[in-house]
Every structure is written in structure tokens, then in C-alpha cells.
Amino acid sequence: MQYQAPPWLPGGHAQTIWPALFARRYEGSPPQFRRERWQTPDGDFVDVEHLIDPATTPATTPTAAPSTGPAATPAERPLLVLFHGLEGSVESQYVQAFAAVAQQRGWAFAMPYFRGCSGELNLAPRAYHSGDYTEIGWMLEQLRASHRGPIIAVGISLGGNALLRWAQEAGDSAAQTVKAVCSVCSPVDLTAAGHAIGKGFNGLVYTRMFLRTMMPKAMSKLKQHPGLFDAERMRRVRNLYEFDNIFTGPVHGFRDVDDYWLRASAKPHLARIRIPALVLNARNDPFVPAHSLPEQSHVGAHVTLWQPREGGHVGFPSGRPPGHVRTMPQRVTDWLATRL
Structure with a gap:
């Protein structure tokens, strides 16, 4: 292009x-x-x-x-x-x-x-x-x-x-x-992108924008399904690495965020x-x-x-x-x- x-x-x-x-x-x-x-x-x-x-x-x-x-x-x-x-x-x-x-x-x-x-x-x-x-x-x-x-x-x-x-x-x-x-x-390459979005201007602007909707939805999901994840850890989340480590990865069958980002990336395949x-x-x-x-x-x-x-x-x-x-x-x- x-x-x-x-x-x-x-x-x-x-x-x-x-x-x-x-x-x-x-x-x-x-x-x-x-x-x-x-x-x-x-x-x-x-x-x-x-x-x-x-x-x-x-x-x-x-x-x-x-x-x-x-x-x-x-x-x-x-x-x-x-x-x-x-x-x-x-x-x-x-x-x-x-x-x-x-x-x-x-x-x-x-x-x-x-x-x-x-x-x-x-x-x-x-x-x-x-x-x-x-x-x-x-x-x-x-x-x-x-x-x-x-x-x-x-x-x-x-x-x-x-x-x-x-x-x-x-x-x-x-x-x-x-x-x-x-x-x-x-x-x-989710690992490279996941770390990049948490740094500098990216972390101040884009990460905050995404977490502004993702965290409330995750907490609502916890009310639906008590015990799905640790609420106190979620309240301390400051970036997508932490969010994916607590919620996205484990809830969807991955061991943790690193396992999720590695196995879900399209680049190797x-x-x-x-x-x-x-x-x-x-x-x-x-x-x-x-x-x-x-x-x-x-x-x-x-x-x-x-x-x-x-x-x-x-x-x-x-x-x-x-x-x-x-x-x-x-x-x-x-x-x-x-x-x-």
C-alpha cells in the first residue's frame, strides 16, 4: 500500500x-x-x-x-x-x-x-x-x-x-x-505490543482510555460470577499487562499474561x-x-x-x-x- x-x-x-x-x-x-x-x-x-x-x-x-x-x-x-x-x-x-x-x-x-x-x-x-x-x-x-x-x-x-x-x-x-x-x-506480536502500549505517552493516554471501560466491565463480570478473579488486585491495575494477567489471560484458559500473549499471537503462525x-x-x-x-x-x-x-x-x-x-x-x- x-x-x-x-x-x-x-x-x-x-x-x-x-x-x-x-x-x-x-x-x-x-x-x-x-x-x-x-x-x-x-x-x-x-x-x-x-x-x-x-x-x-x-x-x-x-x-x-x-x-x-x-x-x-x-x-x-x-x-x-x-x-x-x-x-x-x-x-x-x-x-x-x-x-x-x-x-x-x-x-x-x-x-x-x-x-x-x-x-x-x-x-x-x-x-x-x-x-x-x-x-x-x-x-x-x-x-x-x-x-x-x-x-x-x-x-x-x-x-x-x-x-x-x-x-x-x-x-x-x-x-x-x-x-x-x-x-x-x-x-x-502481542508481547511486543503489550509492553509498548504501557510505556510513556502510550501509557498515559491509550492505556488509560482502554482501562476506563475495561475495568468497570470486569468488575461487573465479577458480580455476575463471584470468585472469577481477585477484586483487590483488579483495583490496583495500572496497565494492560496487569489487567490481562488478572483477568483476560486466566479467565480465558491461559496460565497468565505471558502465556496468553505468547499463545495468542498470530506472527509465529x-x-x-x-x-x-x-x-x-x-x-x-x-x-x-x-x-x-x-x-x-x-x-x-x-x-x-x-x-x-x-x-x-x-x-x-x-x-x-x-x-x-x-x-x-x-x-x-x-x-x-x-x-x-
């Missing part, structure tokens, strides 16, 4: 924060969604946001791409599935930008929420994590069962690492479900992927150190690496102030469209 940040927005932090808060996400009217609830095999639930049918929501700009053909019904169009990042939602800038691009292309779009992220606490004694490939696989199976057209999937940050882990574990069988996958700004996979990381991403990114020797023939020098963490702003965040979703969907 050839990308150059606008001169007025230099540096990885600016290219991360400004796009999330101020940049334009779509042209014309915002994407509209309908929510569906799925019951999970373990007696819990997940919610899914579906883009309202593009066939009944006309594109509002002359740049809209034509649909896949006049004979295609909504269930036969390509379906773009997006897995959000840590504490993400349908309000996240990248969700709205990808949904808008999908609508312009005449594609269907769905965003499953990870457990506890849809605004309602989930029921089971668990939440979600970076290596949750079993959950990713189950979600894709539900969508495959209800959609006749081709499916492609994008994962953002945490969601991208989990999506790659699913593709790795699924091997050749992944092609029965999806045509291609893409991870965007994913911490494929990239050569196992057997479907087209795009791994996109900006080299100035504050969350994901450039030295931790995969090299060509780490991947197999099915994996394409895009590592532009700039972009920040899921930022990739373009244009004049206030800028927009459509460039990256457009480039990613261009790549995915050639794999349909």
Missing part, C-alpha cells in the same frame, strides 16, 4: 488520535445499521450490526461503485465482515468508514460484537481476547449459513490478530467459509495460512512497534504484507483539514475485491 500522511498531521500519535476524533468517515449520509442477536452454544449471546441493504439505501455520491450485477439479490452480494478492535463498536471511525465503502461497492456488511462490547454485559464467565479464533470461527459460520454470496473478512487491531489466528487454525478449510481476510494494524491474507501495519503505529512486524521470511505464499511508513494506529488520514479516513478502507477493499 502506497500511503503518505498529509503534511499537516505528522507523526504516529497525531495520525492515530485525530482520525479517531475529528476526520470525516463517510460521504453523504451516515451508514444505517440494524442489530441482530445470536444465541451462543454456551448459553450466552452476541450482537451483530448489519448494514441496511444498499439496494434500498441509494448511494449519495457520484463516486459510488455499481453493485455486483442486476441479478444479485442481497443474500448473493459479497459480504464484508468486520471484526472490531479492543473496546470497539459501531461508532468507531473505522467501522463507519468500512461500512460506507462497502455500501458504495454494493456489498453487504456485518460487524459482530465481541462479548460485552454491544452495550450490554454478556452472561458467561468470559469476555473476549486477541486469540479468540474459536469465537471468530463460530461467528463466520453463522454468517456463512445465512448468506449465499462470497464472504471476505477484515479484522481491526485485536480483531485482526484473532481473525488471522482463525485462518491459521482453519488451514485449508478456511476457504469453505471466506474468500480472503485482512488484518489492519494488528498486534501480531503466518506461514500456516492457506487463503489470501493481507497484513497491513503502519510502521509508525504507536501500539505496534515496527521491529515486531513480520518480515517476508515469516509468511507463506498466501500472505501479503503492506507496511507503509506512516498511518498511525488505524488512522491513515487523507485530505485537507479535518481530513478523512476513507483511503485505507478503499485500498483494502480494492485488494479484497480481486480475490472474490
